Amino acid sequence: MTDAQNADDKDTILKAREGDMFAFRALVDEHKEQAVRIAYSITGNLADAQDVAQDAFIKIYKNINSFKFNSKFSTWLYRIVVNLGHDFLRKRIRSKVVFNNDNTALQGQTKDAKGVDPGETLLFKELKAKIEEAVTFLPEKQQIVFTLKYKKDMKNREIAEVMGVSVSTVKMHLFRALNKMQKKLSVYMR
Numbered sequence: 001m002t003d004a005q006n007a008d009d010k011d012t013i014l015k016a017r018e019g020d021m022f023a024f025r026a027l028v029d030e031h032k033e034q035a036v037r038i039a040y041s042i043t044g045n046l047a048d049a050q051d052v053a054q055d056a057f058i059k060i061y062k063n064i065n066s067f068k069f070n071s072k073f074s075t076w077l078y079r080i081v082v083n084l085g086h087d088f089l090r091k092r093i094r095s096k097v098v099f100n101n102d103n104t105a106l107q108g109q110t111k112d113a114k115g116v117d118p119g120e121t122l123l124f125k126e127l128k129a130k131i132e133e134a135v136t137f138l139p140e141k142q143q144i145v146f147t148l149k150y151k152k153d154m155k156n157r158e159i160a161e162v163m164g165v166s167v168s169t170v171k172m173h174l175f176r177a178l179n180k181m182q183k184k185l186s187v188y189m190r
Helices: 003-017 021-043 046-066 073-091 118-136 140-150 156-163 167-188
Strands: none
Touching (some): 021 046, 021 073, 140 167, 156 167
Protein backbone atom coordinates (compact mmCIF):
# COMPACT_ATOMS: atom_id res chain seq x y z
CA MET A 1 0.00 0.00 0.00
CA THR A 2 1.41 3.38 -0.96
CA ASP A 3 1.63 6.48 1.22
CA ALA A 4 -1.17 8.00 -0.87
CA GLN A 5 -3.39 4.99 -0.15
CA ASN A 6 -2.57 5.24 3.57
CA ALA A 7 -3.52 8.94 3.50
CA ASP A 8 -6.76 8.06 1.68
CA ASP A 9 -7.51 5.43 4.33
CA LYS A 10 -6.86 7.99 7.08
CA ASP A 11 -9.27 10.49 5.52
CA THR A 12 -11.85 7.76 5.01
CA ILE A 13 -11.45 6.50 8.60
CA LEU A 14 -11.88 10.01 9.98
CA LYS A 15 -15.08 10.41 7.94
CA ALA A 16 -16.32 6.99 9.09
CA ARG A 17 -15.72 8.04 12.70
CA GLU A 18 -18.07 10.95 12.10
CA GLY A 19 -20.78 8.53 11.01
CA ASP A 20 -20.31 8.75 7.23
CA MET A 21 -21.63 5.37 6.05
CA PHE A 22 -20.32 5.93 2.53
CA ALA A 23 -16.82 6.32 3.97
CA PHE A 24 -17.14 3.13 5.98
CA ARG A 25 -18.47 1.33 2.91
CA ALA A 26 -15.42 2.56 0.99
CA LEU A 27 -13.16 0.99 3.65
CA VAL A 28 -15.04 -2.28 3.36
CA ASP A 29 -14.88 -2.24 -0.44
CA GLU A 30 -11.16 -1.46 -0.38
CA HIS A 31 -10.22 -4.25 2.04
CA LYS A 32 -12.91 -6.95 1.89
CA GLU A 33 -11.24 -9.15 -0.72
CA GLN A 34 -7.98 -9.39 1.24
CA ALA A 35 -9.88 -9.90 4.52
CA VAL A 36 -11.76 -12.84 2.99
CA ARG A 37 -8.50 -14.29 1.65
CA ILE A 38 -6.86 -14.13 5.08
CA ALA A 39 -9.95 -15.63 6.71
CA TYR A 40 -10.07 -18.35 4.05
CA SER A 41 -6.46 -19.24 4.73
CA ILE A 42 -7.50 -19.87 8.33
CA THR A 43 -10.92 -21.50 7.89
CA GLY A 44 -10.39 -23.33 4.60
CA ASN A 45 -13.98 -22.65 3.60
CA LEU A 46 -15.23 -19.68 1.57
CA ALA A 47 -18.58 -19.31 3.35
CA ASP A 48 -16.89 -19.44 6.75
CA ALA A 49 -14.23 -16.98 5.54
CA GLN A 50 -16.90 -14.55 4.39
CA ASP A 51 -18.61 -14.82 7.78
CA VAL A 52 -15.33 -14.18 9.62
CA ALA A 53 -14.54 -11.20 7.39
CA GLN A 54 -18.04 -9.80 7.91
CA ASP A 55 -17.68 -10.20 11.67
CA ALA A 56 -14.35 -8.36 11.44
CA PHE A 57 -15.95 -5.41 9.66
CA ILE A 58 -18.77 -5.32 12.20
CA LYS A 59 -16.20 -5.25 14.98
CA ILE A 60 -14.32 -2.46 13.19
CA TYR A 61 -17.52 -0.49 12.72
CA LYS A 62 -18.23 -0.69 16.43
CA ASN A 63 -14.64 0.16 17.39
CA ILE A 64 -13.49 2.53 14.64
CA ASN A 65 -12.86 5.25 17.22
CA SER A 66 -10.25 3.06 18.91
CA PHE A 67 -8.02 2.97 15.81
CA LYS A 68 -4.95 5.03 16.73
CA PHE A 69 -3.18 5.29 13.33
CA ASN A 70 -0.06 3.66 14.87
CA SER A 71 -0.15 1.11 12.06
CA LYS A 72 -1.82 0.74 8.70
CA PHE A 73 -5.56 0.18 8.75
CA SER A 74 -5.02 -3.07 6.84
CA THR A 75 -2.72 -4.37 9.59
CA TRP A 76 -5.38 -3.61 12.21
CA LEU A 77 -8.05 -5.27 10.08
CA TYR A 78 -5.95 -8.39 9.42
CA ARG A 79 -5.16 -8.76 13.11
CA ILE A 80 -8.90 -8.69 13.85
CA VAL A 81 -9.55 -11.22 11.04
CA VAL A 82 -6.84 -13.52 12.40
CA ASN A 83 -8.20 -13.30 15.94
CA LEU A 84 -11.75 -13.98 14.79
CA GLY A 85 -10.44 -16.82 12.63
CA HIS A 86 -8.80 -18.30 15.75
CA ASP A 87 -12.09 -18.00 17.59
CA PHE A 88 -13.87 -19.70 14.72
CA LEU A 89 -11.38 -22.59 14.69
CA ARG A 90 -11.72 -23.08 18.42
CA LYS A 91 -15.47 -23.48 18.00
CA ARG A 92 -15.33 -25.73 14.95
CA ILE A 93 -14.99 -29.46 15.31
CA ARG A 94 -12.22 -30.53 13.01
CA SER A 95 -12.86 -33.45 10.76
CA LYS A 96 -10.04 -35.63 9.52
CA VAL A 97 -9.38 -35.83 5.81
CA VAL A 98 -9.00 -39.34 4.50
CA PHE A 99 -6.88 -39.89 1.42
CA ASN A 100 -7.02 -42.78 -0.98
CA ASN A 101 -3.44 -43.92 -1.56
CA ASP A 102 -4.35 -46.11 -4.53
CA ASN A 103 -1.91 -45.04 -7.26
CA THR A 104 -3.22 -47.45 -9.89
CA ALA A 105 -4.80 -44.52 -11.74
CA LEU A 106 -1.31 -43.35 -12.67
CA GLN A 107 -0.49 -46.46 -14.67
CA GLY A 108 -0.80 -46.48 -18.44
CA GLN A 109 -1.36 -42.74 -18.83
CA THR A 110 0.32 -40.67 -21.50
CA LYS A 111 0.70 -36.97 -22.17
CA ASP A 112 -2.33 -35.18 -23.53
CA ALA A 113 -2.38 -33.00 -26.67
CA LYS A 114 -0.90 -30.03 -24.75
CA GLY A 115 2.06 -32.09 -23.54
CA VAL A 116 0.81 -32.26 -19.95
CA ASP A 117 1.30 -35.59 -18.25
CA PRO A 118 -1.97 -36.37 -16.44
CA GLY A 119 -0.02 -38.54 -14.01
CA GLU A 120 2.21 -35.62 -13.04
CA THR A 121 -0.84 -33.38 -12.66
CA LEU A 122 -2.49 -35.97 -10.44
CA LEU A 123 0.70 -36.34 -8.36
CA PHE A 124 0.90 -32.56 -7.95
CA LYS A 125 -2.74 -32.42 -6.83
CA GLU A 126 -2.18 -35.26 -4.38
CA LEU A 127 0.93 -33.60 -2.96
CA LYS A 128 -0.88 -30.29 -2.64
CA ALA A 129 -3.76 -32.00 -0.82
CA LYS A 130 -1.32 -33.74 1.53
CA ILE A 131 0.38 -30.44 2.29
CA GLU A 132 -3.02 -28.85 3.00
CA GLU A 133 -3.86 -31.76 5.30
CA ALA A 134 -0.51 -31.51 7.08
CA VAL A 135 -1.16 -27.81 7.73
CA THR A 136 -4.41 -28.67 9.53
CA PHE A 137 -2.42 -30.69 12.08
CA LEU A 138 -0.28 -27.71 13.05
CA PRO A 139 -1.13 -25.77 16.21
CA GLU A 140 -3.17 -22.63 15.43
CA LYS A 141 -0.38 -20.06 15.62
CA GLN A 142 1.96 -22.16 13.50
CA GLN A 143 -0.86 -22.71 11.02
CA ILE A 144 -1.46 -18.98 10.71
CA VAL A 145 2.22 -18.09 10.40
CA PHE A 146 2.71 -20.79 7.75
CA THR A 147 -0.34 -19.64 5.81
CA LEU A 148 0.53 -15.94 5.93
CA LYS A 149 4.13 -16.65 4.95
CA TYR A 150 3.66 -19.17 2.15
CA LYS A 151 0.16 -18.54 0.85
CA LYS A 152 -0.08 -14.78 1.33
CA ASP A 153 3.64 -14.14 0.76
CA MET A 154 3.84 -11.81 3.75
CA LYS A 155 7.14 -10.79 5.29
CA ASN A 156 7.95 -11.86 8.86
CA ARG A 157 7.62 -8.25 10.05
CA GLU A 158 4.11 -7.97 8.56
CA ILE A 159 3.10 -11.29 10.10
CA ALA A 160 4.38 -10.09 13.47
CA GLU A 161 2.24 -6.95 13.18
CA VAL A 162 -0.86 -8.91 12.19
CA MET A 163 -0.44 -11.41 15.02
CA GLY A 164 0.70 -8.90 17.61
CA VAL A 165 3.93 -10.76 18.36
CA SER A 166 7.66 -10.18 17.83
CA VAL A 167 9.47 -11.11 14.62
CA SER A 168 11.50 -13.68 16.58
CA THR A 169 8.24 -15.32 17.72
CA VAL A 170 7.09 -15.48 14.09
CA LYS A 171 10.40 -17.11 13.13
CA MET A 172 10.07 -19.62 15.98
CA HIS A 173 6.50 -20.57 14.92
CA LEU A 174 7.63 -20.84 11.30
CA PHE A 175 10.62 -23.02 12.20
CA ARG A 176 8.45 -25.34 14.28
CA ALA A 177 5.75 -25.47 11.61
CA LEU A 178 8.25 -26.39 8.92
CA ASN A 179 9.76 -29.14 11.10
CA LYS A 180 6.32 -30.61 11.82
CA MET A 181 5.34 -30.35 8.16
CA GLN A 182 8.54 -32.09 7.11
CA LYS A 183 7.92 -34.96 9.55
CA LYS A 184 4.27 -35.28 8.53
CA LEU A 185 5.06 -35.23 4.81
CA SER A 186 7.93 -37.69 5.17
CA VAL A 187 5.35 -40.24 6.34
CA TYR A 188 3.43 -39.70 3.08
CA MET A 189 6.53 -40.03 0.92
CA ARG A 190 7.48 -43.52 2.13
